Amino acid sequence: MSFLVAAYAVLWIGLFAYLVSLARRLRALSEEARAFAEEEGCAGTPPAGERGRTAGDRSGAAGAPARP
């Protein structure tokens, strides 16, 4: 019984910790992106929540390989 409880505890703690870490990283980066956009006078960087268009899609974007 103790092994079953341990296995489910590992599962819950592992998944929950990862989900929390993802949410925290996403929030921190979104705030950083928002601050960056405000600094730039709302030019250049789209708001963090905007969907469908990413910097990586732009030709020559850093952090991802550019189209040939």
Next chain:
Amino acid sequence: MVPLVVCAAAAFLGALATIAFYAPVEAVQGVAQKIFYVHVPLAWCTFLAVAALLAGSIGTLWRRRPGADRLARSAAEVGSVLATLVLLTGSLWGKAVWGTWWTWDGRLTSTLVLWFILVGYVLYRSLAEGPPETTARTAAVLGVIAAADVPIIHLSVTWWRTLHPEPVVMRSGDFGGGLPGSMLATLLVSLGAFTLLAAALLVLRVRLAEVEDRLEAAAVERALR
């Protein structure tokens, strides 16, 4: 995004209730056998994450698409978390049933190799300092190597004599034939719930990668001005 997370959470709770109240207690292993209903779906989701890693890696090597690279690095991270949970739950089940936390048999060792490759991928992506294109392409090769390990893991129990049992669900010409109906039904419910959960984690991680890329591109644009 929110509906997917809510659906995943609801399905996950439903699966846990099914495991607790519907699945029968196995005669030989007792309640420890119920680890099966999370261990197998976790392994399945790890393989799905590696399939996404493979798709992203091929997209990066072949078409050099930034979206493919984002998918690859997100899938590698989610896959490494899931593979860690597979090894931990398997180790606990092994101790309960075999009397040992670990043994160097084919299935366990090949799964550990996959874990090392995935963790190596994640570390490489976070520590590499070269040009982003080169980093992405080198990592994509690592992603393809990780995917090549999956068939080895699946077939290891038939290739070598191992302590790990042979497949009871994915048997050729006899899907689910190795399990009683109630156990198979519980497993399928659990597989569905974990697949939804893994999809939600992957979508969330891809969203994070998009924001990372956007910030990095904006920083480069500012530096060039």
